[in-house]
Amino acid sequence: MTSADHLSSSLPVGDPGRVDERYRPFEHLTTDNCELYRQVMGVFVRAKQEFTVHLRPEDVHLGLVPEERPSLDAVAVALGRLAKWGNLRADPDTGRVTALEDFYRPRHIYQLTRAGEAAEEALGAYDEALGRRGELQAVALGDIALQLRALLALAGRAEPDPAVTHLALLALVDRFSGLADNARAFMNSLQRTVDLHEAEVEVFLAYKQRLIDYLERFIEDLVTRGAEIAGLLEDLGTPLDGRIAPLLRVAVEREAADAAPDVVAEALAAAERRWLGRWDGLRAWFLSVPGRNSQAKLLRSAARQAIPQLLAVVRALNERRAGRSDRSADFRELARWFAEAPGDDDRHRLWRSAFGLYSARHLTIDHEALAERDTAPVPASAAWRDAPGVRISPQLRRTGSYERRGRRASVQDRSEAKAYLAELASKQAEQTAAVRALLATHGEVRLSDLDVLDREAFRLFLLLLGDALSAWRPGTASVSATTNDGTMEIRLTRMPGGGIAEIRTLDGVLWGPEHLVEIVDLARAEPVGADHD
Structure with a gap:
């Protein structure tokens, strides 16, 4: 054949x-x-x-x-x-x-x-x-802000050019769709990356560092660029009564211009629904409303949570390399011992030593019975009626338990461990209080007037700043936000024409739009109306 x-x-x-x-x-x-x-x-x-x-x-x-x-x-x-x-x-x-x-x-x-x-x-x-690898596109954030500024300039004209307006809106939708799709694909694949248990340790550690740097850089860009985009979206307003409404109407009419005469009304309605949905989706991605956080804030939270998960995987890998107990490694070593055992008798002894699992006949076997079995072995295939009997303790017959009951173990004294934990918690609380005291401004100051921040203070400041920027609402010039534990409050006020602020840290310089900021340490704030000597 x-x-x-x-x-x-x-x-x-x-x-x-x-x-x-x-x-x-x-x-x-x-x-x-x-x-x-x-x-x-x-x-x-x-x-x-x-x-x-x-x-x-x-x-x-x-x-x-x-x-x-x-x-x-x-x-x-x-x-x-x-x-x-x-x-x-x-x-x-x-x-x-x-x-x-x-x-x-x-x-x-x-x-x-x-x-x-x-x-x-x-x-x-x-x-x-299937083969697509999502990416967190920090460059796309800058492009979206650029397109929004272009639309804001077109909205200020009495008669914007229809072709330029339509192309600007299409470019914005295309860039935003790519950002949203890639971010969704990246976060879906991130957990699979965290679960890389079979990868080589050195390769994973090298990749881990690049991924963490990548996430940190994107989080910083999302905080700064996201606030700028949210402000531009607030200036353009809603698609029904905002400054963007005439521009969307131009795009709707231009898309429906090529429709057949008998379906012009249906084409206009479909184009209007499509553009209203696109703009509402863009606003929902960057603007939070009461009862619903923006997708940008959720993405930032997910990216932050991925960093400690990666570090946990790295810690587990380091423990494995250091020789810490690992169940899978123990079973592989035990399998090698079974394979290298010289005979079945040795494998049976290894089985008894490793697992202690015996047939029902041997549930109450003792050292004397084991010695007797060594001198006169009984094959496993022997029937019950042909095998010698097993001596059972009268204690088992009477109480159902082979061992005698005695005094219960005394309660362990854990006062020393509790004292250590209390001391450790006190030290951590003092360090946190010191960081809060360092960040407290005692009134409104410019962002550029903040002192040089150490790493702990800068990390807390970024959390406060991110919560404040994500809490902006349309038509507001200032905003306030409180940390989850209720110990810190930040109040942020816009400064139109204030320029660029520089905040110096031990790791570099953070640039952003100038604002007035007031940070209050609520844990140390005195109650209103308190008497002073």
């Missing part, structure tokens, strides 16, 4: 009664020779991109990967199967007929059908979606 005959006999022909005719072009995905079919279809897709319409079996054969290239007969059989399923169309090849007998020899040229081309496009989109 030739390779072509073997391939032909192993390829099942789809049953039209069981498979919907519309989906038969996907039938080649469930056969034994799926890989060959995918390679053949890939040759046709590449040929179409090069504007080649028809291919002969010899052309397809040469287009396959040389290292994995099957015989020409196998390719011919695969082409016939694909034509039967509707992926390809087979036409008689009369261009090379030179003799009468050539008319009776089946020769075909093949080309993609509409169904086959649609199936390849669907499979390509599927592969792309």
